[in-house]
Amino acid sequence: MEQKPNSEVVVFGTWANSISGRVELALKLKGIPYEYVEEDLANKSELLLHYNPVHKKVPVLVHKGRPILESLVILEYIDENWTFPPKILPQEPFERAKIRFWANFYDQKIIPAIYTIGGSKGQEREKAIEELSELLGVFEEGIQKDFPGKSPFFDDDGNVSFLGIVVNSYACSYPAFHEAVAMIISSEKNPTFLSWVNSLRECPLIKETLPDHDRLVDRLKAFQARILS
Ligand SMILES: N[C@@H](CCC(=O)N[C@@H](CS)C(=O)NCC(=O)O)C(=O)O
Structure with missing residues (x-):
């Protein structure tokens, strides 16, 4: 070893x-x-x-x-x-429970739907894109209902929070997916989700940790060529 x-x-x-x-x-x-x-x-x-x-x-x-x-x-x-601030999860149990629920929804529903798009082609891919859009719609509606008037992706001081960190995975790299694979976040069908992701992409820490766009496009294209051949 x-x-x-x-x-x-x-x-x-x-x-x-x-x-x-x-x-x-x-x-x-x-x-x-x-x-x-x-x-x-x-x-x-x-x-x-x-x-x-x-x-x-x-x-x-x-x-x-x-x-x-x-x-x-x-x-x-x-x-x-490391209990010092910034706290990643809210302190109040009910708020924490809601954040955990939507983080699980993102991981159990949205990420697998993104994988399905990457691994399919033709009509199957069109269907997978439609399914993702529906799931993003459920996410948009649920978040707005559960966190009225405030963003659960950042804390009160503007630091990225638990849900922001979770959604950053895959979603914040959407321009590379759009270039190499397919449109996964449509500005027509899911404008709210897209605006959330764009605000996450503006967060300095996320900007700093985002992978290089061209390198990711090359990797996604190579992956596509391999699995779709
Ligand atoms: N549920 C896991 C998922 C982790 C996961 O999917 N990791 C991928 C990379 S993003 C991996 O290691 N894949 C290797 C494999 O599936 O063999 C988590 O949240 O940590």
Whole structure:
């Protein structure tokens, strides 16, 4: 096995700002120094398999030698372990419950729908795009109902929050998806979601952590060519 990194806080991730980018964003938000280990998901390291034998996925946060797994669990761990502000989750239990509900909806419904678009073609892809748009509509309506008059993507001081960090994955890289794959967020069908994502893209920390557009386009095109051939 490769030598274990010896920093107190280590993140195993991938560069393409997929789900693993969430952990780096949360650590940067809190100002916690960390060592980053880039994983080649086509050739996973023994260390990754050692730390995450169940899912064999990134992100993995290793804190003082102990692995914490699953991005949503890791975000909560970061907030609970480093208790100083900015807080990533709201303090009030009902508000926290609503945020967790919509974060789960994003991960369980919206992200799989984006994957389906990437892995399909022709009419199947058209149908998948339509399904994503419907799910985004449910998300738009639910968020507006649950958080009237305020954005759950930022806290009162303008820091990106738990739900903002979650939605950043995939959504904030939409220009690369539009160029390399297909239109996944339509300004006609889901203008509200698009405006939320564009405001997240303006957040300095997110700007700093977004993957390079051209590099991501190349990667997505290569992926498309491979799976659709
Ligand atoms: N539910 C997991 C999903 C993590 C995930 O999908 N990671 C992807 C990269 S974005 C991965 O490691 N894929 C490798 C594989 O599926 O073999 C989380 O939230 O942490």
